[in-house]
Amino acid sequence: MAKQISVFLENSSGRLAHVTRVLGDAGINIRALSIADTSDFGILRLIVNDPDHAYKILKDAGFTVSETEVIAVRMPDSPGGLADVLDQISEENINIEYLYAFLGFAGGDALVIFKVEDIKKAREVFEKKNINYVEAQDLYKL
Amino acid sequence: MTYWDQEKECMARDNLEKLQLRRLKETVFRSYAFVPAYRAKMDAAGIKPDDVNTLGDLQKLPFTTKQEMRDNYPFGLFAVPMSEVVRIHASSGTTGKPSVVGYTRKDVDTWADLMARALVSAGADKRSVIQVAYGYGLFTGGLGAHYGAERLGASVIPASGGNTQRQILLMQDFGSTHLACTPSYALFIAEVMHDMGIDPAGLKLKAGIFGAEPWSEQMRTEIENKLYIKAYDIYGLSEIMGPGVAIECPFRTGLHIAEDNFLVEIIDPVTEEVLPEGSLGELVITTLTKEAIPMIRYRTRDMTTLSNGECPCGRTHVRMQKVLGRSDDMLIVRGVNVFPSAIETVLLGIPGVEPHYMIILERQDNLDIMEVQVEVSEDIFSDEVRKLEDLHKRIAKELESNLLISVKVRLVEPKSIPRSEGKAVRVKDNRKI
Numbered sequence: 001m002a003k004q005i006s007v008f009l010e011n012s013s014g015r016l017a018h019v020t021r022v023l024g025d026a027g028i029n030i031r032a033l034s035i036a037d038t039s040d041f042g043i044l045r046l047i048v049n050d051p052d053h054a055y056k057i058l059k060d061a062g063f064t065v066s067e068t069e070v071i072a073v074r075m076p077d078s079p080g081g082l083a084d085v086l087d088q089i090s091e092e093n094i095n096i097e098y099l100y101a102f103l104g105f106a107g108g109d110a111l112v113i114f115k116v117e118d119i120k121k122a123r124e125v126f127e128k129k130n131i132n133y134v135e136a137q138d139l140y141k142l
Numbered sequence: 143m144t145y146w147d148q149e150k151e152c153m154a155r156d157n158l159e160k161l162q163l164r165r166l167k168e169t170v171f172r173s174y175a176f177v178p179a180y181r182a183k184m185d186a187a188g189i190k191p192d193d194v195n196t197l198g199d200l201q202k203l204p205f206t207t208k209q210e211m212r213d214n215y216p217f218g219l220f221a222v223p224m225s226e227v228v229r230i231h232a233s234s235g236t237t238g239k240p241s242v243v244g245y246t247r248k249d250v251d252t253w254a255d256l257m258a259r260a261l262v263s264a265g266a267d268k269r270s271v272i273q274v275a276y277g278y279g280l281f282t283g284g285l286g287a288h289y290g291a292e293r294l295g296a297s298v299i300p301a302s303g304g305n306t307q308r309q310i311l312l313m314q315d316f317g318s319t320h321l322a323c324t325p326s327y328a329l330f331i332a333e334v335m336h337d338m339g340i341d342p343a344g345l346k347l348k349a350g351i352f353g354a355e356p357w358s359e360q361m362r363t364e365i366e367n368k369l370y371i372k373a374y375d376i377y378g379l380s381e382i383m384g385p386g387v388a389i390e391c392p393f394r395t396g397l398h399i400a401e402d403n404f405l406v407e408i409i410d411p412v413t414e415e416v417l418p419e420g421s422l423g424e425l426v427i428t429t430l431t432k433e434a435i436p437m438i439r440y441r442t443r444d445m446t447t448l449s450n451g452e453c454p455c456g457r458t459h460v461r462m463q464k465v466l467g468r469s470d471d472m473l474i475v476r477g478v479n480v481f482p483s484a485i486e487t488v489l490l491g492i493p494g495v496e497p498h499y500m501i502i503l504e505r506q507d508n509l510d511i512m513e514v515q516v517e518v519s520e521d522i523f524s525d526e527v528r529k530l531e532d533l534h535k536r537i538a539k540e541l542e543s544n545l546l547i548s549v550k551v552r553l554v555e556p557k558s559i560p561r562s563e564g565k566a567v568r569v570k571d572n573r574k575i
Contacts (some may be wrong), residue, residue: 004525006523006524006525008518008523008530008553008555009555010553010554010555010558015555036527037527038527038530038531040534040552040553041518041530041553043524043525043526043527043530045525062555062556062557063555063556064518064519064520064523064555064556065520065523066520066523066524066525068525097526098526115525115526
């Protein structure tokens with residue numbers, strides 16, 4: 001399991017630049033990110049090298065921030081790699097809220113960040129099915 | 143129950159009405175004799191001071207409006223020579239010139255007494271430490287609360303408005319028990335306190351006396367929960383006197399109007415017809431003891447209802463409900479009357495929504511568009527778009543079903559809406575009509 005930092009962004013120019021600048025100035029390295037947007041607002045989701053520090057920095061800078069538990073799943077970087085994992089997850093009725101890919105690789109494998117409805121159950125399923133997930137401390141170091 | 147002036151506050155109605163009639167006749171006589179504008183109005187209406195023989199005769203007299211105060215700027219409505227005036231205040235005019243009011247020595251004395259009465263009603267006594275965070279100056283809030291607190295014998299901290307961190311420091315170090323300011327500033331203080339990591343439970347603050355702008359019951363709950371205090375609503379306006387015209391008692395079922403000093407009516411703001419007790423309408427006040435600038439049937443533009451029912455506190459004075467809004471701040475959006483306070487009530491009824499909002503009006507292709515900006519706090523933020531969109535829809539739907547017009551809701555970042563240290567600015571009307 002890993003901690004994702006979620007940030008509320010108004011849809012106006014310069015907001016994303018501002019968040020990333022605040023993080024950059026604090027020496028926080030972004031490992032993965034995704035942006036969900038609507039016509040009015042966006043939600044920036046981040047995996048960083050030091051989530052607790054990033055949370056504090058952003059909160060102090062006046063952003064609305066939350067920490068969310070997600071799972072980083074390791075899978076072969078080859079055609080059908082993600083499909084295989086998703087099939088197994090759907091067989092077990094695990095609902096996925098959203099997912100996004102990690103920047104870079106882990107030993108030739110791809111990493112995908114999953115936000116699921118029931119994280120405990122997902123973990124059990126992953127263990128049962130031998131789906132490879134990455135522990136938080138290893139993930140932040142990648 | 144503790145009172146400041148039990149004889150006046152708990153006077154039997156028939157005695158109170160006798161007192162009111164005597165004072166009304168004096169006020170009308172003096173206005174006619176010494177204020178040319180009043181005499182001209184009464185002559186035009188065919189009324190002489192001698193025609194006022196019952197409280198009901200009040201209805202024969204013409205109204206006084208804020209516009210007349212501007213027309214007679216600055217001192218035209220004064221009923222005494224300037225040598226008798228010891229104090230001048232003015233209310234900020236959003237358009238045109240301010241309205242100017244004067245006070246004789248006796249007026250200042252009456253005001254201090256009524257303000258002391260209000261503070262006692264809100265649980266203060268001579269041992270209280272009262273921090274006055276209303277602005278000091280031409281605005282009546284600061285000096286009005288100050289003189290009342292001194293009259294009571296409490297210890298007054300004349301902090302004036304602004305410099306919020308220092309306000310909090312004073313509360314901590316001087317042990318303020320009562321805070322007097324606008325309700326929106328009280329919330330801002332709570333927010334800054336939170337940001338500074340100060341727990342209000344560690345303060346001696348017990349109660350707040352909040353006024354000078356309309357606020358909702360939900361906002362009261364919010365202030366009480368954030369500052370751990372009891373919040374009392376106080377009413378007043380510079381044209382009539384300043385703060386202390388009406389105050390809540392511990393039962394908080396309305397604000398007792400100091401009827402020994404003020405005669406009140408509720409009218410329909412459009413037809414100007416006097417409405418029966420319990421109707422919602424515009425509050426009209428006639429001063430009964432003011433010397434420097436008597437006001438006859440002053441149209442306050444504040445919308446409220448009056449109730450004469452018995453109050454368990456023992457005070458016999460009529461109660462006005464919390465001001466719902468202003469008959470002239472009332473927005474007309476696509477022909478529908480909208481009070482900003484109604485929007486606030488809806489927003490604060492949704493868990494987690496902060497009382498920081500802004501209403502923006504635009505006109506596109508001859509159609510009014512109302513946008514309500516709501517700050518996204520951590521309590522309502524989610525990393526899932528669906529949940530935020532659900533919240534967005536819920537706010538829009540609840541506003542629409544309450545206001546009966548469609549509303550564009552916009553979720554904005556925290557603290558992006560400007561905070562006020564005085565009266566909050568809630569509406570930006572960009573319509574070019």
